Amino acid sequence: MKRLRIKKKRKKLDIIDYIVIVTLSLFAISIIIPFYNLLMVSIVPQKVYLENPFIMIPKMATLANYKAVFSDSSILDGYLITLIVVLVGVPYNLFLIFTFGYALSKRKFWGKNFVLNMVIITMFFSGGTIPYFLVVTSLGLFDNILALILPYGINTFYMLIARNFFQQIPKSLEESAKIDGANEFRILWSIILPVSRPIMATIFLFCVVDRWNEWWNGLLFIQTKELRPLQLILRNIINTQNFNTSNMPPAIQHLVFSEGIKAANIFIVMLPIMLVYPFVQKHFIKGVLIGSIKS
């Protein structure tokens, strides 16, 4: 706080301030331009796009590309599957991270260091793709939506962040509840869970984003078209060379073009994150802050 006040008092900006602000603004603009361009490409007809790909304000706007996206149900199917994966998968993540992280935050119990070391090893060493593939398929999860949910259970990094938070809860809180006769399950449910709401909210957001962006398990394990997650469908669309316009409504056939359809698809897939991100950004940063206290 103190530093902030001192800095505000300084009225004259020196050359460093200008360098800083110009460099950072350029970087920020370089991030915005591709998104802006994507949006523009998705709302113009082909003619305008071919004339000049650098569109500041479109001469002509159309929703034809978006109509083309919804002329086929695949994106909607993907939304549904990903929504199911998020709705079932994230509570599964939170349950595992909460119970495991809380148990490991306990001061001393037989076997604690062993478990902790085993867990940390998994951060640096894994069996690789093929053994992983064989394990999941031998559990009977091939072409099963559970293959999108179960293998991503505990993200060790998030679990350690949660554990770090639990360790900082004052012991007196639990002890006084114990004196009042609460059993351990009750302590966990009505004392620990409420006070750890901030950290669980942060982990919740991280898990939602991870699940929303997931496509690798889909590529490995899913064959049925209707079970593909959203990002995998998007990937296939991006890799499509030429779109078949014959089954689109005739009114839009001359307006759509493959770059435009792709742009519209990308935009639809990233829209939820884009809308929510500015409001939840601080929680993500808080997660890093809590995580970095440890190191």
Place this chain on the structure above:
Amino acid sequence: MNSNMSINNKSRFSTWKRIKANRFIYFLLIPGLIFYIVFAYLPMYGVLLAFQDVGIGSSLLGNEWIGLENFQRLFEDEEFWIAFRNTIIISFGRLITGFSIPIILAILINELWHSKIKKTIQTIVTFPHFLSWVIISGIIFNLLSGDGLVNGIIEFFGHDKYYFSKEQNLFRPLLYVSGIWKSAGWGSVIYLAAISGINPELYEAATIDGASRLQRIRYITWSGMKPVVVLMLLLSIGGIMNAGFEQIFLMYNPTLYDVSDIIDTYVYRRTFVDGADYGLSTAAGLFKSVINITLLIFANYISKRIDKDYSIF
């Protein structure tokens, strides 16, 4: 029942009694342990496939042992060595570009005194991290397509169009630039966290002593964040053989294999595209992991020698 009894009177209880006293903790550990055993340790056991004769339809158990034959075949495969070389080159390229930029970015953001501008810039630069590589690769393809924005600019200056999907020379720079574009903002957050832990009085004292702004950056901000920088460097050395599978897998194509194929993409193709040579690709994966771990331990050892505080374990 009472778990802190076990701590106070430890010596009087046997191990079994202590376990019993903490049974609630063990109960809570069960779901997570099952998860780690099934999805982390069973696959880890599966690295033994690297020494076995396995193919499509094989499972984790009951395969014939063939010693180092898979490794022998792997090392005789010219494509593997191309992938190996690319992995190293791309990783170092990333280390040089992707590692330094977030540090600079954090220092710059910290120097912004206007908190609203600071917050806006941070929101913008961290955003791409939260999008998948599928989305980012789509945006990149869109920018670089034949009639896209980048070619529009190139043509405006009177040059011929580039066909980026065929330009071998441009693929790696493209990886680095898009990597920075996506991740540098988020990467700077951890350094900003470290900077926020610096005692503000240090800055005041330095100002009173007549230190210039650059000197304050160098001697206070930089020294304050240095331990985190070393830690992050160690972690990236431990991941040097990873080279960024998702990004490359989504951005490369057969005309670019010579410059873009890394061990992970090689493993993927050997397993799921050009047949199902499970033994060979497990061997390649294991080879990669062993190098990673060795490098991590080595780097950790070196930094421990330099300064005891600068190590992970």
